[in-house]
Structures are given as structure tokens and as C-alpha cells.
Amino acid sequence: MSGVWRASLRRELTLIWRAPADVIQPLFFFVVVVSLFPLGLSPEPELLALVAPGVVWVAALLAVMLSLDGLFRRDQESGALDQMLSAPVMTVVPVSAKLLAHWLLTGLPLALVAPLLGYMMQLPASVLDTLALSVLLGTPTLTVVGAIGAALTVGLNRGGILLAVLVLPLYVPVLVFGAGVVRTALDGLPTDGLLAVLGAILALALSLGPLAVALGLRISAGD
């Protein structure tokens, strides 16, 4: 079973490595959207710092969502998904490897770039690490929850809109607490509690999410 997991992870990383557009696109989107705000809004440092937590978080959330539509599509079109579903291992095994690879190459880069964008948005240096930490804790949840929607819509030709409708409401708690952590840090208040809530959401998503994704894929394959 762990052999299958390792083989799956290696395959997913190779796949992304060979076709990096899927990874570069969300990161590019994230950077561009956040950089446009100072131009469109106003270069005033106080105003930018005020909106920065929300802007960075909304952009990160949309960037992850942008990457979801293609998560299972090519495996479905090529028939590789049917192979996973009819394999003697539980579907969760290759699926969780796929989710990890996806997060490593989309969510993690967002978390690494986030402090840079926060700095550009005039956030004080003292909250930049909190910003990075909140994105680091929040993006795996976004990947896993979004993957449930992607699994359910993979059989549809243009499932993009439906995917957004399904997934966005579930993203709201992550957005509220993610941006909330940064705002609390800006006010100089302790952030442990809010970070713990983000962590709790993540724990819930990690424990139940992959199972739901596997089930969603099976339902999609059924018809």
C-alpha cells in the first residue's frame, strides 16, 4: 500500500513537472491580482495595510480554485482514473498522493510568496510571518475541500462554474479565519486561538476530505 502511495506521488510530481503551466498559472494569478490592488485602489500605506489581509486571502483562495478544474480532468479523459478506481488498493491511496502533490506545487508556493506580497501591501514586518503561516495552514484545506468539488464535477464537460458554486461556500470559513488571523495580528492581539481554529479546520479536512474525494470520483465514474 505504501508502495502504491509512493509510486502515485512520484507520478503526480512527474506529471506536474512535465507540464508546469498548471502550477505557474495559479501563482501568477495570485501575484498579479494582489499587485493590481495598489494601482487600482490607492498607494496610501494605511489604506493598503488595512485591506491587505482580505486582498491577499481572497486572491489566494481564487488562485487555488483556478487550479482545481484540471485536477482530475486529464486522468479522467485518459482513463487513468478508471484504473485507479478498479485497482485493488483503496482509491484514497492514489488520491491522497495526488492531493499532496497538488498542494506542494500550488498551495505551498502561495504561502512562500504571500509575505512578499504582504510587504508590497505595506503590512508591517511583524505580521508577515503570521500571514505566511495562515496561508500555509489554510491552503491544504482549500486543496482538499476543492478536490471534493472537482471529483464530483469531473464527469461534466464544463464543470467550472458548478465547481465554483459548490466549493466557494465551503471556502468561506477558511477565508474568515485566515484573513482574521492577519487582522488580529495587525491589531497587536494574540493570534494563537484563530490559528488553532485554522488548524482544526485543516485537521477535519485532512481526515475526512480524501475519503470524500475518493467517493466523489466513484460517483462520477458511475455514469
Place this chain on the structure above:
Amino acid sequence: MTDPSARLTVSRLGCERDDRMLFQDLAFNARAGEIWQITGANGAGKTTLLRILVGLHGFYQGQVRWSRPLAPDLLYLGHDAGIREELSARENLQFSRALSGQSGDLDAALAAVDLYGFEDVPAGRLSAGQRRRIALARLWLGGKSVWVLDEPYTAIDQAGVAKLDARLREAAGAGVLILYTSHHRVGDGVRQLRLGAAGEGR
């Protein structure tokens, strides 16, 4: 890999799709060592039948019973062969092998389907027939006693067809139960199951 107990019983099987009966009251028994050729017009439901048999398609009436849990025994080759264009022949086969729990030698299997020398070329740069051969290489990895093959002969050249015929007969001789869809007949003694033409039984 011989397992005489692998047996399939299908009774009163029917499937409806888009308000149209694909097939109904289908019944047959298949046992180890038999080769079943499933024929029918385009749209007759061949692929759907195979997907029902391997448990991928859950919307049907009637019963499909395997004498023992299918997953560990199953080698399923879908209509789309599961080959990712970004990966080389070897990488594709390596993943299939890990996933299905087979243990045969990769190079030997690739050589058996005449892909020797192409094993590190991305599958996207190979021809349709060669891509099909990557998937077919799984038949040479061994360890499975039920083969369900959806159009294994598509895009395969004459020499390849002869080789595949021989492989299927050899496997059946060793006790593998084979169900496949194609208009090509492997040889004498192959059992045929013909699905009604599309629209029949409406």
C-alpha cells in the same frame, strides 16, 4: 496465477442509459479458462457492460456475481487505456504495475509488445498503436486471473494482433478468465456474447 474458482454469474442484467435500454435480460456464466468475446453495434453498450462487470458503473438492474472478490484478480483495460501523454512508456507502465499490484519485469513486458527502444519516449510522441501497446504490456506483467479488456485490438497492427491472440490463448490455457470487446475473433472455442443493436428493445 491459475485460479479455477474465479467465476462470473450474470443474471437478468439490464442497463438503461439516456432513457434507452442498452440491453436487458442478459444472462451468462463465465468460468476460469474461458475467453468471452462481446460484440455488438456501436452504441450497443459493450463498454458499459464491461464497466458494470468490473464495478465501475453502478446503475443497472439484475445481478452480477463474482465467485470471489474481484479487485485483487482483476486486470481491467478500459476503452481509454489510462496512458498519460506526459509520461514515458516505462513511467506509465510502472504506475499501472504499482496500482494493480503486479510484479512482472517492466522491460520484459515492454519488449513483449515491441516497445523496446521507445520506453523513455513521452507517450504523447508515440503513435496511437504504440500507446495502446503500453497499456497492453500489462498483460505480460502477470499475476491476474480475470482480464477484462475493452477493445484491446484497436490500432494494433497485424503482427501485434497475432501476438495478442497468442497471449490471450496462452493465458486462457493457464486458467485466466478473459472477457473482451472487439470484432476480432481470437480463435476457435471463443464464446460469443452479442449485444442487441442500439435501439432494439426500446
